[in-house]
Amino acid sequence: MTLYWRKVILYLATAMMELCWIYALVALMNGKGIPENLSIISLITAYPIAFGTSLILHRLKLHRIARRAISWLIWLIVLLLMLKLLLYGGTAWADSAWLLSIPRAVGQIFTVFRAELLIVIGTIILWWFGSRLAGLKMNFRTLVIEFQFGLPLLLVFFIIAFLLDINIGSIPLALLFFFFALLGLSISHAQEGSVWLSGIYRGHWAGLLIISITVVLGLGLLIGLLINHNFIQLILTGLNWVWDIVTKVISWLVSLFPAEQPSPVEPQVLPVTPTNPGEGTEYSRLPEQVRKIIGGGVVLVLLVLCLVALWRTATLIYNRLTKRAVSNVEIETLRGGFKADLFRLLRWLAKVFKIKLSRKQKSVRPEVITVRHLYRQLLHWTITKGLPRKSSQTPDEYLAILTNRLPEVSSDLSNITRLYNGVRYGRQIPEENEIKELKRNWQRIKLVRTSRPVVEPVSA
Amino acid sequence: MNMENAGIKLSQQDISRVKETADKFIANVEKVIIGKRASIELILVALLCESHILLEDVPGIGKTMLAKAAAKSLDGNFKRIQCTPDLLPSDVTGIHYFNQKTGGFEFRPGPIIANIVLVDEINRATPRTQSCLLECMQEQQVTVDLDTIHLPRPFLMLATQNPVELQGTFPLPEAQLDRFLMCIRLGYPDENEEQNILIRFQQNNPLDKLTSVISTGELLEIQRLCRQVYVDESIRSYAVAITRATRTHKGIELGASPRATLGLSLAAQALAIIRGRNYVMPDDVKYLAVPVLAHRLSAKAEARIKGRSLEAVVKEIIDTVPVPVEK
Numbered sequence: 078m079t080l081y082w083r084k085v086i087l088y089l090a091t092a093m094m095e096l097c098w099i100y101a102l103v104a105l106m107n108g109k110g111i112p113e114n115l116s117i118i119s120l121i122t123a124y125p126i127a128f129g130t131s132l133i134l135h136r137l138k139l140h141r142i143a144r145r146a147i148s149w150l151i152w153l154i155v156l157l158l159m160l161k162l163l164l165y166g167g168t169a170w171a172d173s174a175w176l177l178s179i180p181r182a183v184g185q186i187f188t189v190f191r192a193e194l195l196i197v198i199g200t201i202i203l204w205w206f207g208s209r210l211a212g213l214k215m216n217f218r219t220l221v222i223e224f225q226f227g228l229p230l231l232l233v234f235f236i237i238a239f240l241l242d243i244n245i246g247s248i249p250l251a252l253l254f255f256f257f258a259l260l261g262l263s264i265s266h267a268q269e270g271s272v273w274l275s276g277i278y279r280g281h282w283a284g285l286l287i288i289s290i291t292v293v294l295g296l297g298l299l300i301g302l303l304i305n306h307n308f309i310q311l312i313l314t315g316l317n318w319v320w321d322i323v324t325k326v327i328s329w330l331v332s333l334f335p336a337e338q339p340s341p342v343e344p345q346v347l348p349v350t351p352t353n354p355g356e357g358t359e360y361s362r363l364p365e366q367v368r369k370i371i372g373g374g375v376v377l378v379l380l381v382l383c384l385v386a387l388w389r390t391a392t393l394i395y396n397r398l399t400k401r402a403v404s405n406v407e408i409e410t411l412r413g414g415f416k417a418d419l420f421r422l423l424r425w426l427a428k429v430f431k432i433k434l435s436r437k438q439k440s441v442r443p444e445v446i447t448v449r450h451l452y453r454q455l456l457h458w459t460i461t462k463g464l465p466r467k468s469s470q471t472p473d474e475y476l477a478i479l480t481n482r483l484p485e486v487s488s489d490l491s492n493i494t495r496l497y498n499g500v501r502y503g504r505q506i507p508e509e510n511e512i513k514e515l516k517r518n519w520q521r522i523k524l525v526r527t528s529r530p531v532v533e534p535v536s537a
Numbered sequence: 538m539n540m541e542n543a544g545i546k547l548s549q550q551d552i553s554r555v556k557e558t559a560d561k562f563i564a565n566v567e568k569v570i571i572g573k574r575a576s577i578e579l580i581l582v583a584l585l586c587e588s589h590i591l592l593e594d595v596p597g598i599g600k601t602m603l604a605k606a607a608a609k610s611l612d613g614n615f616k617r618i619q620c621t622p623d624l625l626p627s628d629v630t631g632i633h634y635f636n637q638k639t640g641g642f643e644f645r646p647g648p649i650i651a652n653i654v655l656v657d658e659i660n661r662a663t664p665r666t667q668s669c670l671l672e673c674m675q676e677q678q679v680t681v682d683l684d685t686i687h688l689p690r691p692f693l694m695l696a697t698q699n700p701v702e703l704q705g706t707f708p709l710p711e712a713q714l715d716r717f718l719m720c721i722r723l724g725y726p727d728e729n730e731e732q733n734i735l736i737r738f739q740q741n742n743p744l745d746k747l748t749s750v751i752s753t754g755e756l757l758e759i760q761r762l763c764r765q766v767y768v769d770e771s772i773r774s775y776a777v778a779i780t781r782a783t784r785t786h787k788g789i790e791l792g793a794s795p796r797a798t799l800g801l802s803l804a805a806q807a808l809a810i811i812r813g814r815n816y817v818m819p820d821d822v823k824y825l826a827v828p829v830l831a832h833r834l835s836a837k838a839e840a841r842i843k844g845r846s847l848e849a850v851v852k853e854i855i856d857t858v859p860v861p862v863e864k
Contacts, residue, residue, distance in 0.1 A: 453863040468859040471819040475862075501862070502769045503816030 083264055087215040090261025094227045095206050096124060097254040101234035101245050103199045106190070108243035115192050119163055123155055123200045127207025135211060152204045159196055185460070217265040224258045252294055259290045331367055380426070384419065444507050445500050451519055452497040455490075458523065472498055486525055489518035547765050547815040555759050558751060559811040562610050565750045569606040569743045570599055572730035576721050578811065579828055580607050580695075584756065585763045585807035588718030588800065589674055589694040591659075591709075591832060595701055598723045604655045604695040605744060611756060612749035613652030614689065620662035622705060626669035630679045631686075644681065649673050652689050652753055656696040660706040667713055670694070674716040691756050711791065711835065718800045719825075720832030759810075766806035767816040771861035776801045776822050782854045783834055788845060791835035801829045819860045827851045 103117050130151050134144045157176070161168070165175035182193035213219055231254055238245045263286050456466055464482055466475045476494040480487035496515055499505035507515070559581055566577045580603070583590045592600040608615045618629060631647035648654065649670070659667065673679050677688045696717070698709070714720075726734065737743055751759075777798055784792030805821040812821075831847040840850070 449863055456863060466862070469856050470862075471823060471860050472862055473818070473820050497863075498818055499816075502772060502818050503767060503814070504769070505816075 083268055084215055086264055087220065087261055087268075088210065090257040090264070091213065091215070091220065091223050092124065092128070092210055093257040094223050094254055094261070095210070096121060097250050097257075098227045098230040098234065099124070099199075099202055099206065101231055101238070101247075101250055102202070103195065104245035105234055105238055105241075105243060106195050106198070108238075108245065109190075109241055115195060116163060117199075120159065120196065120199050121203065123152075123159070123203040124207040126155055127152070127204040128210050131208040131211030148204075148208055152200060155204070156197060156200045159200060160193060163196065164192055190457075191461075215265065217262070217269050220258075220261045220265045224262060227254065227258070248298075252298065255297065256290060256294055259293065260286075263290075327367055327371075328364075331364055387419070442506055444509075444512055447512055448496050448500040448507060448515065451515060452493060452501075455493060455519065455522065462525075472501075483522075483525055486518075486522045489521050492518050493522075547762060547767075547810075551762050552810060552813055552815050555762055555810045556813045558755065558759060561750045565610045565747065566603070566606045569737075569747060570603050571733045571737065572726050573599070573603065573723055576603065576723055577607070578808075579719055579721050579825075581811060582804050582807040582825070583718045584611070584691075584693055585760055585811070586718055586800070586803045587691050587693065587760050588803070589696065589716060591714070591717040591720045592695065592697045592723065593700050593720055593832075594723045596699055598725065600697040600723060601655070601657055602744065603723065604657075604697060606747060607695065608653040608655055609744065609747045610750050611653055611693075612752040613691070613756075615653045615655070616648035616651035617655040617657065618648050620656060620658045620660075620666070622661060622663055624662050624666045626666050627681075629666060629669055630673075630681050633682055633684075644684065644686075646686070647679075649679060650686065650688060652691055652693065654692075654694045656694060658698060659696040660698040660709055662707065664707050664710065667707065667709060671713060671716065674713075691753060691760065711833070715794055715796055715833050717832065718804060719828040721828055763807050763810050764803075766809050766814075768802060768806060769816065769861075772805070772817050772819060772822060773802065775819055775858065775861050776805065778858045779822065779826055779854060780830065782858055783830060783851070786850060786854060788837055788840035788850050789834050790837045793830045793833050797830055797833050801825060804829055819862075823855055823860075826855050 100117060100121060103120060107115050107117060127148075130148060134148060137144075139147070160179070161170070161175055165172075165178070168175050178191075178193045179197060182191040182197075185191060231250065234245070235247050235251075238247065452472075459465065459479065462483075464479060470478075472494045476490055479490050483490065493515060496507055496511060500507065559578075562581055563574060563577050566580075567574065570577065580590055584607075590604075592604060594600055605617075618624070627647070629647050629649050631645055631650060633642045633644050635641075636643045656670070669679075673688060673692075674694060677690070677692050679686050679688065699706075780793040780795075780798040780801065783789055786792070801822060802817075804825045805817045808821045808825060809815070809817045827848050831851045834847045834850065836845065836847055836850070
């Protein structure tokens with residue numbers, strides 16, 4: 078492999094590692110905030126353009142400020158072109174609407190995240206990283222930094238995507254990232270003379286590298302395929318079976334104690350809506366007090382384990398230092414410091430526990446968060462449809478306007494509003510089936526956008 | 538949906554029971570009064586808050602009839618006071634008289650000592666007589682000579698007044714107006730409703746056949762339940778924001794009092810339970826803001842000259858105060 082090709086591969090590996098997490102970020106923003114689906118691949122073309130532009134500008138040997146000014150001027154042109162081609166394909170070039178869409182999107186930044194804004198943010202990131210790549214020195218250190226920087230970012234985006242239920246293509250992205258990371262790291266490592274192979278295998282360096290990468294990725298893919306929904310379900314069923322036995326034993330133990338006297342005032346709670354007998358799985362629940370005791374016990378055990386681990390680590394460090402020390406050097410025992418740290422840790426844990434406990438009492442249920450979040454999404458969506466809510470309008474008043482404008486989804490809108498009213502003003506907690514229905518309502522409402530053009534804003 | 542235990546104490550059965558009773562009351566009054574369902578509902582709101590109502594409108598609209606129908610729908614001790622300029626406080630509260638047979642002073646209760654009191658044409662009574670109602674309205678007691686007599690529970694006062702005929706009348710002072718939870722204006726009926734009135738009253742007066750549908754015990758129980766309706770912190774803030782806005786509005790000389798805020802919140806609770814909910818919504822507060830607040834305000838001279846009604850001012854305030862909703 079010639080030096081030129083090594084350099085090309087290293088540039089490619091770095092670029093691909095960066096592009097993997099940038100793609101994840103842009104896909105996340107696209108899936109989360111924007112009603113329209115934007116072509117991310119088209120957006121990513123800004124990266125190679127930025128790289129190419131920077132290379133050319135580097136060769137022109139201009140002043141640093143002039144170089145940057147020209148670079149960002151080209152970015153502006155690329156941005157406008159992308160905006161026109163990706164979002165306003167049907168609009169005439171002379172029409173100022175597509176140009177004015179950027180300030181409009183910036184103005185609405187606190188209410189709705191528009192596609193224009195995504196293009197602006199996306200191209201800025203891509204342009205900056207693309208330009209940066211041209212100035213990087215390709216060596217092992219750079220590749221390691223890129224890997225260390227990209228991996229946590231990628232993981233964070235994957236977790237966010239999982240939590241928000243957005244498909245950003247995690248598996249291919251992870252495979253791509255690791256492939257290029259391994260490739261780049263090994264080549265750069267070899268380039269610096271410290272090859273990971275020795276003896277007779279040194280002659281088959283490239284072949285073994287490809288085999289190693291293939292094996293690592295293949296194993297990763299195999300694990301990814303094996304640990305699917307059914308597999309997890311199987312494990313959960315097994316755990317549930319074990320848990321069932323444990324609960325039965327604990328319930329039997331609890332039954333040995335005398336029953337608690339009923340309180341004189343019975344709490345008045347609305348009856349729970351009966352669910353269909355076929356729906357859902359029945360879970361046996363432990364009594365609240367037993368659960369609290371078990372929970373406390375588990376926390377205690379974990380704490381003790383942590384402390385033992387700390388103690389053990391401290392002792393090991395101490396022993397190691399003692400062995401290495403020169404005879405006339407006095408080494409202070411770690412136990413005194415360790416004790417002080419331990420007490421400090423315990424005080425901190427008690428403080429955290431106290432704060433958590435007070436927060437728990439005020440905590441909001443996830444169902445409530447879902448309903449309120451969905452209503453907020455609805456409000457943002459209606460803004461994009463030109464039907465913003467006046468600040469003095471109640472949800473029911475607003476519903477009347479929405480159903481008048483969008484009669485095809487009136488039942489969906491009224492269901493969302495009804496649930497929201499109950500949750501927001503009545504401290505009610507929706508049932509699981511209601512949440513499911515709510516999500517279906519929202520999906521149906523979102524479909525309206527394709528058939529209905531933007532309407533005029535509601536007059537005040 | 539489930540309820541969280543904290544803050545919500547009403548059961549679905551309680552709510553259904555109250556709603557059923559409310560519907561019964563409204564239907565009963567509607568046997569006499571045609572097309573004024575909203576006004577009847579507001580009267581019921583005031584009854585549930587154990588507060589007083591001022592019915593204000595031009596003559597012949599049916600104010601007294603509505604007050605009598607509402608009073609007859611309740612199974613309580615009903616008295617009527619016809620206010621005239623020569624009406625004295627002792628005519629209202631009662632007097633101590635010398636009983637020659639027993640040789641001692643005895644108390645003869647006035648018409649104010651009743652469950653439901655209809656004070657007709659209240660603004661025809663002199664300020665002196667009007668003032669004797671202040672204690673009754675706020676503290677539900679009456680002081681005669683040195684004796685304090687507690688009024689029976691529930692105590693509700695339905696007063697009527699004519700806003701156009703000013704000769705020989707004495708406008709109610711702000712302190713008295715503030716003691717009325719709501720001021721209800723009935724307005725003219727539409728053509729169909731007026732025709733229906735003719736048909737209904739052709740043979741005889743339906744008021745004569747009206748029977749009570751709510752006992753006083755039942756009303757007291759509903760009043761208790763009404764106080765348990767959940768009011769979210771944001772709704773409380775919303776109600777406070779509305780009343781505070783009346784104090785800073787450029788067209789208002791005297792804004793709503795804290796008693797008005799309390800009244801607005803209580804009335805919203807009552808309206809919520811009447812409409813079958815165990816929590817208050819911003820719609821309840823908005824709906825009640827005009828009847829609860831407008832009569833308590835005092836407009837500035839320039840606003841009066843411009844002919845801006847206080848109702849319009851309150852509506853304007855409602856349109857500016859943000860409703861607590863997600864952003």
